[in-house]
Amino acid sequence: MLGRQPAGLSDHHLDHKSHSATPIGNPCQQPLPSPMLAWRQALTKSLDANSKVPFSKFFQLATIRHDGRPTNRTMVFRGFYKDTDRLTFTTDIRSKKYDDLRTHSKAAEICWYFTESREQFRLNGDLTVIDKDEEDPELVQARKQAWSEMSTSGRSWFTWPKPGLPRGPDEQFQIEPPGPEEPPLPSFCLVIMDVMEVDHLELRSSIRHSYSSQLDSDGERLWHEEDVNP
Amino acid sequence: MLGRQPAGLSDHHLDHKSHSATPIGNPCQQPLPSPMLAWRQALTKSLDANSKVPFSKFFQLATIRHDGRPTNRTMVFRGFYKDTDRLTFTTDIRSKKYDDLRTHSKAAEICWYFTESREQFRLNGDLTVIDKDEEDPELVQARKQAWSEMSTSGRSWFTWPKPGLPRGPDEQFQIEPPGPEEPPLPSFCLVIMDVMEVDHLELRSSIRHSYSSQLDSDGERLWHEEDVNP
Ligand SMILES: Cc1cc2nc3c(=O)[nH]c(=O)nc-3n(C[C@H](O)[C@H](O)[C@H](O)COP(=O)(O)O)c2cc1C
Ligand SMILES: Cc1cc2nc3c(=O)[nH]c(=O)nc-3n(C[C@H](O)[C@H](O)[C@H](O)COP(=O)(O)O)c2cc1C
Numbered sequence: 001m002l003g004r005q006p007a008g009l010s011d012h013h014l015d016h017k018s019h020s021a022t023p024i025g026n027p028c029q030q031p032l033p034s035p036m037l038a039w040r041q042a043l044t045k046s047l048d049a050n051s052k053v054p055f056s057k058f059f060q061l062a063t064i065r066h067d068g069r070p071t072n073r074t075m076v077f078r079g080f081y082k083d084t085d086r087l088t089f090t091t092d093i094r095s096k097k098y099d100d101l102r103t104h105s106k107a108a109e110i111c112w113y114f115t116e117s118r119e120q121f122r123l124n125g126d127l128t129v130i131d132k133d134e135e136d137p138e139l140v141q142a143r144k145q146a147w148s149e150m151s152t153s154g155r156s157w158f159t160w161p162k163p164g165l166p167r168g169p170d171e172q173f174q175i176e177p178p179g180p181e182e183p184p185l186p187s188f189c190l191v192i193m194d195v196m197e198v199d200h201l202e203l204r205s206s207i208r209h210s211y212s213s214q215l216d217s218d219g220e221r222l223w224h225e226e227d228v229n230p
Numbered sequence: 231m232l233g234r235q236p237a238g239l240s241d242h243h244l245d246h247k248s249h250s251a252t253p254i255g256n257p258c259q260q261p262l263p264s265p266m267l268a269w270r271q272a273l274t275k276s277l278d279a280n281s282k283v284p285f286s287k288f289f290q291l292a293t294i295r296h297d298g299r300p301t302n303r304t305m306v307f308r309g310f311y312k313d314t315d316r317l318t319f320t321t322d323i324r325s326k327k328y329d330d331l332r333t334h335s336k337a338a339e340i341c342w343y344f345t346e347s348r349e350q351f352r353l354n355g356d357l358t359v360i361d362k363d364e365e366d367p368e369l370v371q372a373r374k375q376a377w378s379e380m381s382t383s384g385r386s387w388f389t390w391p392k393p394g395l396p397r398g399p400d401e402q403f404q405i406e407p408p409g410p411e412e413p414p415l416p417s418f419c420l421v422i423m424d425v426m427e428v429d430h431l432e433l434r435s436s437i438r439h440s441y442s443s444q445l446d447s448d449g450e451r452l453w454h455e456e457d458v459n460p
Contacts (some may be wrong), residue, residue: 060341062292062302070300072292072341074350111290111302115345120304160459164440167457173436206403210394227397229390 038225039198039211040085043112043121047077050114059112061089063097063127064105073097076154077112078146078190087123087193090146090154093131094162094187101127101191108193118203125196131189139190147184152177158185196221206230268455269428269441270315273342273351277307280344289342291319293327293357294335303327306384307342308376308420317353317423320376320384323361324392324417331357331421338423348433355426361419369420377414382407388415426451436460 036044050056062072078088087110091097110123130139147155155177161168178185198211208230213223266274280286292302308318317340321327340353360369377385385407391398408415428441438460443453 055343055345058343060290060292060302060343062290062300062339062341064294064298064300068294068335069337069354070292070294070339071352071354072290072302072339073352074341074343105298107299109292109300109302111292111304113285113288113290113304115285122301122303124299124301157460160436163459165459167438168459206390208397229393229395229398230387 037085037211037223039121039195039200039209039223040080042200042209046114046117046119046121050116053114053116056114056116059110061097062109062111063100064107065096065100066104071097071100078149081142081192085195087195088142088146089191089193090150091189091191092158092163092187093129093189096164098129098131098189101129110193120199120201120203122199122201123193123195123197125193128192128194129189130192132184132186143184143188143190146190147188148180150180155180155185155188158187201230267315267441267453269351269425269430269439269453270310272430272439276344276347276349276351280346283344283346286344286346289340291327292339292341293330294337295326295330296334301327301330305340308379311372311422315425317425318372318376319421319423320380321419321421322388322393322417323359323419326394328359328361328419331359340423350429350431350433352429352431353423353425353427355423358422358424359419360422362414362416373414373418373420376420377418378410380410385410385415385418388417431460 047056057077058074059077060072061075062070065071075089075091078090080086081088106126106128108125108127110121112121112123114120130143134140134143156175159175159177161172196213198209200209200211202208208228210226210228211223212226213221216222277286287307288304289307290302291305292300295301305319305321308320310316311318336356336358338355338357340351342351342353344350360373364370364373386405389405389407391402426443428439430439430441432438438458440456440458441453442456443451446452
């Protein structure tokens with residue numbers, strides 16, 4: 001298991017830090033290969049184990065609507081942001097979730113069920129939207145790259161008429177989208193999730209791992225892991 | 231399409247009522263076979279079309295935690311309540327969601343993705359919990375019946391130590407549960423969802439049906455259906 005293990009805690013109670021360039025316990029202060037958080041290691045393993053199932057990249061994302069009710073929809077996982085533990089996905093700025101996230105609440109929980117390995121991951125965290133008005137050059141670049149990695153049919157969603165309005169005529173659904181190397185359409189945005197809690201349930205063994213975190217005085221996220229009853 | 235169709239509305243704008251014993255337009259006042267709501271008809275069709283996939287009865291249920299953040303987990307569909315349009319599932323009164331539902335918010339959204347037919351249903355509504363203290367005889371009976379329809383491994387979850395506490399010793403997971411005809415364990419409860427909004431997305435055709443409802447002066451739910459942009 002990676003990370004620091006405080007004295008007096010059993011194997012089932014592990015504390016470790018989010019990825020940082022120079023982890024504690026590296027006396028030479030040379031950048032070590034980034035230690036992967038235990039939950040991210042487990043999630044990566046599940047993604048591998050279920051990779052032959054095309055829908056293993058789909059999860060359900062719950063957020064809060066402007067009227068305070070929960071809402072929930074399927075989304076496609078688009079990988080981790082660079083070498084961090086932040087998850088990315090893409091959406092349309094004309095969708096309801098965009099408005100809810102921008103004006104009401106950034107809080108979200110992903111529920112991800114892997115049908116082959118029979119495991120569930122629940123990831124609770126906050127969402128950040130990277131849209132056409134983004135100014136941070138790194139994030140502008142990340143949005144461009146996410147666009148370039150979308151399939152043609154994925155890109156064409158962003159040419160369609162405004163989501164949720166009465167169905168438009170068929171011609172409005174037959175517009176060729178810009179290519180992967182062209183600038184993203186204005187409706188396209190990238191969403192990044194900062195994960196704060198993870199619940200990992202393995203149905204086969206009835207083992208449930210609970211990961212919680214808090215920020216330390218340096219603003220670094222300190223993780224705590226515990227096995228709990230399912 | 232079932233239900234009343236008001237004049238002046240196209241095929242894509244249909245209004246119809248929730249199931250009632252004597253629908254409007256039955257001059258003889260004899261009970262007609264219950265008209266099935268359009269969304270329920272579509273959902274029933276999807277359940278049939280995906281029935282060979284064992285996990286097609288699993289959906290993700292989003293609710294609100296006591297701290298106001300959304301939460302989301304996989305649940306098993308346990309059928310409609312009698313001949314109504316209300317969905318049922320079962321849970322443990324010692325789980326977090328039970329407390330959240332009882333003390334914080336009954337609002338929920340189900341997201342249900344069918345992998346074979348590539349359709350998504352989102353059902354927004356309120357949840358009612360039927361636990362061991364229920365007094366309504368019909369609901370007491372419904373809870374008993376739900377218990378009797380659980381598999382042995384489903385029933386054994388309710389003998390396990392309190393969910394979320396540090397993992398108990400193995401012996402605590404080896405208790406034989408009461409049989410299907412015996413009274414349900416005190417930790418067992420039935421949950422019923424009253425659906426208020428439905429969003430049905432067919433990925434293959436990119437067709438999205440939106441169903442909304444309101445209560446009329448008789449307390450009957452009046453449904454409105456519209457095709458919208460995905
Ligand atoms: C399999 C599948 C994958 C989907 N992937 C995404 C996605 O990656 N991003 C997205 O915005 N919507 C995706 N959708 C559509 C959403 O589920 C939802 O219908 C849409 O985003 C509108 O949601 P909203 O009204 O809550 O904003 C997907 C739907 C399905 C069925
Ligand atoms: C495939 C699958 C099916 C599940 N079905 C149920 C269910 O029907 N009822 C239930 O309470 N929990 C079910 N669970 C467990 C829940 O997902 C969740 O871990 C548990 O209910 C605790 O949730 P809570 O802490 O939000 O209350 C299921 C989990 C999986 C992976």
